[in-house]
Amino acid sequence: MSTKALQGIKGNRTLKKITVVEVAALAGVSVSAVSRAFSNGSCSKVMREKVLCAAKELGYKPNRLARGLKGKSSLIGVLVTDFENPLYLPILQQFSAQIQQQNCHTILVNACDHQSLSEALALVMEYHIDGLIVTASALPQVLVDACKGQNIPVVCFATNSKSEGASAVYCDNFANGKMAAQHLLEMGYTRPAFVSGPVAALTSLERQRGFINTLVENGCQDWQIKEGGNHSYAAGFEATCELLAQPTQPDSIFYSDDIMACGGMDAARHKFGLNVPDEIGIIGVDDIALASSPAYQLTTIKQPFEQMVSACVQTLFQQISKPESGAEQLIFTCQLQQRASTQKPLSPI
Amino acid sequence: MSTKALQGIKGNRTLKKITVVEVAALAGVSVSAVSRAFSNGSCSKVMREKVLCAAKELGYKPNRLARGLKGKSSLIGVLVTDFENPLYLPILQQFSAQIQQQNCHTILVNACDHQSLSEALALVMEYHIDGLIVTASALPQVLVDACKGQNIPVVCFATNSKSEGASAVYCDNFANGKMAAQHLLEMGYTRPAFVSGPVAALTSLERQRGFINTLVENGCQDWQIKEGGNHSYAAGFEATCELLAQPTQPDSIFYSDDIMACGGMDAARHKFGLNVPDEIGIIGVDDIALASSPAYQLTTIKQPFEQMVSACVQTLFQQISKPESGAEQLIFTCQLQQRASTQKPLSPI
DNA sequence: AATATAAATGAAAACGTTTGCAAAAACTAA
DNA sequence: TTAGTTTTTGCAAACGTTTTCATTTATATT
Numbered sequence: 001m002s003t004k005a006l007q008g009i010k011g012n013r014t015l016k017k018i019t020v021v022e023v024a025a026l027a028g029v030s031v032s033a034v035s036r037a038f039s040n041g042s043c044s045k046v047m048r049e050k051v052l053c054a055a056k057e058l059g060y061k062p063n064r065l066a067r068g069l070k071g072k073s074s075l076i077g078v079l080v081t082d083f084e085n086p087l088y089l090p091i092l093q094q095f096s097a098q099i100q101q102q103n104c105h106t107i108l109v110n111a112c113d114h115q116s117l118s119e120a121l122a123l124v125m126e127y128h129i130d131g132l133i134v135t136a137s138a139l140p141q142v143l144v145d146a147c148k149g150q151n152i153p154v155v156c157f158a159t160n161s162k163s164e165g166a167s168a169v170y171c172d173n174f175a176n177g178k179m180a181a182q183h184l185l186e187m188g189y190t191r192p193a194f195v196s197g198p199v200a201a202l203t204s205l206e207r208q209r210g211f212i213n214t215l216v217e218n219g220c221q222d223w224q225i226k227e228g229g230n231h232s233y234a235a236g237f238e239a240t241c242e243l244l245a246q247p248t249q250p251d252s253i254f255y256s257d258d259i260m261a262c263g264g265m266d267a268a269r270h271k272f273g274l275n276v277p278d279e280i281g282i283i284g285v286d287d288i289a290l291a292s293s294p295a296y297q298l299t300t301i302k303q304p305f306e307q308m309v310s311a312c313v314q315t316l317f318q319q320i321s322k323p324e325s326g327a328e329q330l331i332f333t334c335q336l337q338q339r340a341s342t343q344k345p346l347s348p349i
Numbered sequence: 350m351s352t353k354a355l356q357g358i359k360g361n362r363t364l365k366k367i368t369v370v371e372v373a374a375l376a377g378v379s380v381s382a383v384s385r386a387f388s389n390g391s392c393s394k395v396m397r398e399k400v401l402c403a404a405k406e407l408g409y410k411p412n413r414l415a416r417g418l419k420g421k422s423s424l425i426g427v428l429v430t431d432f433e434n435p436l437y438l439p440i441l442q443q444f445s446a447q448i449q450q451q452n453c454h455t456i457l458v459n460a461c462d463h464q465s466l467s468e469a470l471a472l473v474m475e476y477h478i479d480g481l482i483v484t485a486s487a488l489p490q491v492l493v494d495a496c497k498g499q500n501i502p503v504v505c506f507a508t509n510s511k512s513e514g515a516s517a518v519y520c521d522n523f524a525n526g527k528m529a530a531q532h533l534l535e536m537g538y539t540r541p542a543f544v545s546g547p548v549a550a551l552t553s554l555e556r557q558r559g560f561i562n563t564l565v566e567n568g569c570q571d572w573q574i575k576e577g578g579n580h581s582y583a584a585g586f587e588a589t590c591e592l593l594a595q596p597t598q599p600d601s602i603f604y605s606d607d608i609m610a611c612g613g614m615d616a617a618r619h620k621f622g623l624n625v626p627d628e629i630g631i632i633g634v635d636d637i638a639l640a641s642s643p644a645y646q647l648t649t650i651k652q653p654f655e656q657m658v659s660a661c662v663q664t665l666f667q668q669i670s671k672p673e674s675g676a677e678q679l680i681f682t683c684q685l686q687q688r689a690s691t692q693k694p695l696s697p698i
Numbered sequence: 699a700a701t702a703t704a705a706a707t708g709a710a711a712a713c714g715t716t717t718g719c720a721a722a723a724a725c726t727a728a
Numbered sequence: 729t730t731a732g733t734t735t736t737t738g739c740a741a742a743c744g745t746t747t748t749c750a751t752t753t754a755t756a757t758t
Contacts, residue, residue, distance in 0.1 A: 029737080032716080035716055039716075043737080044735080063418075063477060064476045064715095065417040067714080068414040069418065069742095069744065070715060078457070083439060092438075106459075107457075125410065127424075128412060128413075128414055262642075263642070266643040271643070294618070295645070366743095366744090368743090368744055368745085378707080381709080383745095384747085385746090390747095392707080415713090415746085416746075417713095418713045418744080419713050419747075701757080702756080703757085706752080706753070707750105707753085708752090709751100711747090711749100712747080713746085715743085716743085717740100719740095721738080722735105722736080724735070726734090727730100727733090728729100728730085728731085728732095
């Protein structure tokens with residue numbers, strides 16, 4: 001390896017920046033040729049070889065900022081509003097991994113704080129991102145329109161909100177609620193409760209609708225609903241304390257997600273001394289890592305997150321490469337993952 | 350609000366892009382004036398007023414890509430290698446929030462997979478990031494040098510590795526190991542074990558060194574060490590099973606971090622039917638959310654992550670604005686957070 | 699009031715790419 | 729071999745900022 005290349009790597013402070021023109025000079029070709037050799041461009045075999053060789057020699061790396069000025073920025077915004085739920089760590093991992101696999105990078109947008117969604121979005125759009133993924137929340141129509149205006153495709157992840165013009169990848173949460181209700185009834189529970197997530201969360205509302213509908217359909221009248229606040233351990237714990245402190249204690253609880261269910265199970269066990277599943281059945285949604293741990297053994301409705309993330313990224317890049325292709329709705333179905341937290345004995349205590 | 354502004358927001362497809370020149374035209378000033386009004390530039394009160402007004406009218410937002418071509422990109426790389434530990438979700442949240450507070454954005458770099466650190470770093474450097482934060486792993490010296498060569502300041506987060514030229518924010522992990530040993534001995538445990546993290550993790554090694562040193566100093570000879578593999582629930586569970594299956598069962602275990610300790614506690618309780626803390630004491634490091642839940646009640650050594658993240662971001666931006674200021678080592682001290690998992694009764698069973 | 703200094707402004711040259719256009723070179727088909 | 733076609737190549741103009749430098753305008757000093 002030449003001295004120059006080493007300088008390129010070692011980064012001599014006084015070194016002139018290596019750009020297309022340096023590469024072009026060394027290779028004895030034009031700058032456009034260098035550009036074409038590095039991007040999609042059509043050029044001869046031998047030309048590409050010459051350019052790549054010179055580039056390697058000099059340690060040249062294209063400047064994505066400059067590239068983004070004309071074409072695509074290779075930046076994908078991933079907007080997250082909910083950092084409470086541990087679930088989002090593996091999801092972020094998968095998103096970033098798959099985005100990198102497409103030779104792009106992830107701008108992580110934190111919209112959980114004071115900054116409203118709209119502010120956060122406006123700021124990240126200053127980078128001229130190629131696409132946007134929105135997790136854990138719905139995107140108001142006006143913001144979807146703003147993205148459309150800049151030709152930025154949007155995919156909502158795991159949200160039931162159907163924004164006009166935005167793609168979405170999510171589960172049939174009505175069916176999930178239904179599944180939870182059927183399972184609890186089958187297990188012999190008779191006084192189920194639902195603990196919701198944030199009131200604004202459509203996913204939670206759909207689950208609630210499916211759950212209650214199915215209970216009513218099956219003649220069960222002894223149900224109740226508790227607003228959980230947000231999708232967090234603490235919220236689940238708190239809501240459960242309030243539920244169980246009432247005279248009309250439920251004999252089973254369906255939580256809008258696993259992390260709440262874990263909080264709820266801890267409340268039932270450790271604050272009220274209840275036996276799970278004999279005295280109270282617990283069921284969640286998601287199948288987070290903790291759900292399968294011996295401490296919880298939580299029955300849950302497993303969302304196929306790996307596939308959902310893949311579908312999300314795939315749809316996004318599809319729309320980036322073919323802007324004329326319309327928004328898609330991809331709906332996944334979930335499966336019941338039965339564990340010990342709902343194994344009620346047939347003869348009630 | 351004018352029609353033009355509405356178009357800007359609604360994003361009429363045929364709309365000409367709004368740039369400095371459009372703003373300059375409307376305000377009746379030069380493009381340089383617009384630039385100065387928007388960035389640091391010196392300009393008169395009335396000028397700034399005129400420009401900002403015109404910009405608002407047109408819905409102008411500066412293009413950060415173009416800006417980055419000359420000056421700073423406003424992009425900060427946050428490199429993560431360990432997505433297994435739930436701890437990193439709140440940490441990512443804090444990093445992204447604080448970076449956004451500095452009017453910059455986070456490029457999340459996933460380096461946990463096939464992609465080596467070096468590949469991942471090379472790729473993200475194509476965006477000409479203003480600075481780099483490395484979490485959950487040490488950065489090899491050659492990569493630090495590469496960053497230095499591009500004048501990109503680097504701060505390592507929560508790693509004991511002392512790279513020449515990179516700043517670092519971490520805890521005194523030797524002291525942490527010492528603290529854990531002292532606590533276990535004080536609680537009357539006599540046969541402690543240490544479950545390590547990845548063999549390459551200096552944090553883990555330091556904790557081990559402090560732990561074993563202190564045991565030896567205090568005359569305890571009956572200790573053992575188990576390699577845990579990586580910092581995950583499953584690794585903690587597995588390592589504990591192997592430890593407890595031996596004839597020489599420890600009576601207490603110090604885990605290199607909380608998520609392993611949780612896995613270990615579940616193994617001890619549910620696979621070996623041991624009572625915590627009577628038959629086995631458990632202590633971790635970090636104080637993750639789960640540690641304080643009733644299910645675990647884990648004694649742990651709490652790392653002041655909020656302050657550490659703040660210090661990290663502050664140091665980074667300090668070096669970005671003053672490149673001549675040298676690398677800093679900020680070492681934090683931790684505190685023991687005692688909970689039920691180490692409350693051994695004075696009279697042993 | 700005239701000069702010296704400071705502040706505000708504009709013109710134009712970067713920054714590092716991509717891309718339309720036209721010229722050149724390489725093939726194909728007669 | 730010649731004309732027609734396709735592929736490859738280079739020139740130069742974007743892309744949207746910032747920044748240097750020179751010029752103008754305002755402020756302070758005698």
